[in-house]
Amino acid sequence: MTGTQLDLSLHGGVLTAQLVDIPSVSGQEQALADAIEAALRPLPHLVVLRDGNAVAARTELGRSERVVLAGHTDTVPIADNVPSRLAGTRLYGCGSSDMKSGIAVQLRLAATVPEPARDVTYLFYDAEEAEAFRNGLGRLAQTHPEMLHGDFAVLLEPTEATVEGGCQGSLHVNVATSGRRAHSARCWLGDNAIHAAAPILARLAAYVPRRVVVDGLEYQEGLNAVGVAGGIASNVIPDQCIVRVNYRFAPDRSEAQALGHVREVFAGFDVIVTESSPGALPGLTSPIATTFTAMVGKPPRPKYGWTDVARFSTLGIPAVNYGPGNPNLAHTPQEYVELAAIAECEQRLRSWLTG
Numbered sequence: 001m002t003g004t005q006l007d008l009s010l011h012g013g014v015l016t017a018q019l020v021d022i023p024s025v026s027g028q029e030q031a032l033a034d035a036i037e038a039a040l041r042p043l044p045h046l047v048v049l050r051d052g053n054a055v056a057a058r059t060e061l062g063r064s065e066r067v068v069l070a071g072h073t074d075t076v077p078i079a080d081n082v083p084s085r086l087a088g089t090r091l092y093g094c095g096s097s098d099m100k101s102g103i104a105v106q107l108r109l110a111a112t113v114p115e116p117a118r119d120v121t122y123l124f125y126d127a128e129e130a131e132a133f134r135n136g137l138g139r140l141a142q143t144h145p146e147m148l149h150g151d152f153a154v155l156l157e158p159t160e161a162t163v164e165g166g167c168q169g170s171l172h173v174n175v176a177t178s179g180r181r182a183h184s185a186r187c188w189l190g191d192n193a194i195h196a197a198a199p200i201l202a203r204l205a206a207y208v209p210r211r212v213v214v215d216g217l218e219y220q221e222g223l224n225a226v227g228v229a230g231g232i233a234s235n236v237i238p239d240q241c242i243v244r245v246n247y248r249f250a251p252d253r254s255e256a257q258a259l260g261h262v263r264e265v266f267a268g269f270d271v272i273v274t275e276s277s278p279g280a281l282p283g284l285t286s287p288i289a290t291t292f293t294a295m296v297g298k299p300p301r302p303k304y305g306w307t308d309v310a311r312f313s314t315l316g317i318p319a320v321n322y323g324p325g326n327p328n329l330a331h332t333p334q335e336y337v338e339l340a341a342i343a344e345c346e347q348r349l350r351s352w353l354t355g
Contacts, residue, residue, distance in 0.1 A: 006018055012343060012346050013086075015104040017083075017086070021084055036055045036124050037050050040111075051139065053126040063118050067152045070308065075094050084096065092336040093336070099156060105324065113353055137311055152317065157321040157323050157325070158330055159323050162298045162301055163284075164321040165281075165300050166215075166302065167280045172274045174271075179239045179240070185235070192238060193230055193238045194230040200269060201225060212250045221247070251282070253279070278310050292320065325341070
């Protein structure tokens, strides 16, 4: 254990500042996991489990329903924005929006709601911002699957205190071209693989992303080049070029259907999958989800981006995103969270858990 101590009696904004001030870039979450575990272990109403740098805590009251409140403890690399900084009604700092303010809400509820009307599992997991195979929630699903069981799950991802249903799937592929290497002074003896990538970029530039309504929420897709790699020296005609492409697809498509669509767009080129994650349907039709959405009191929105609601969806557990942060500020050097949004999320979740 480290010497860092979290004070769960503090209001959510101050607790968020404490969390931001413990750096936890993906792969470096131990200090924060230690602090969370140390804060939760003394609470007599919780059963606490540690798995690597993930911490799970749950009530065991025999209620008829169990809900899961989950949040990732890691952040993207710090951009000169730690320690935290308070400016008026905003708390600035790495992870303040995505998603240490959500973690603060979880911790406050875990500490101050000892007898909820629904049993609650609180999950604090590592490596969500890293490669999918490192994801701490995925690891928990393998090592302690009982910790993910529930009738409904809430991911405290940044949503500006509004329910965001489901999430987009994400497919990463390499679209490759090949050529023939030659000296650039005698370029006619070669075949330039980078030039051969021009049709790939042209198809991307002309691509019109699909808009589709799923369970009443409209998702907009996106197909974009996110990187180009080719060439080995300034005097060599390259014989290989790879365009890295990311497809964010609506949750009405499976991973196989998404890949089939991408192969159609790039017909005639080699398409190699490097990473794939499924989307998740909005999950707003179950009675418990309907009750939760009504409690929030705002029209739900679609979730743009991938979140771990997809993991719960594959387990047959309805899940939504609901947290105090602003998703448009996530991963930016100017990241901040409104203090009022932290208080709002905590108050509404408290009323829902106790009601």
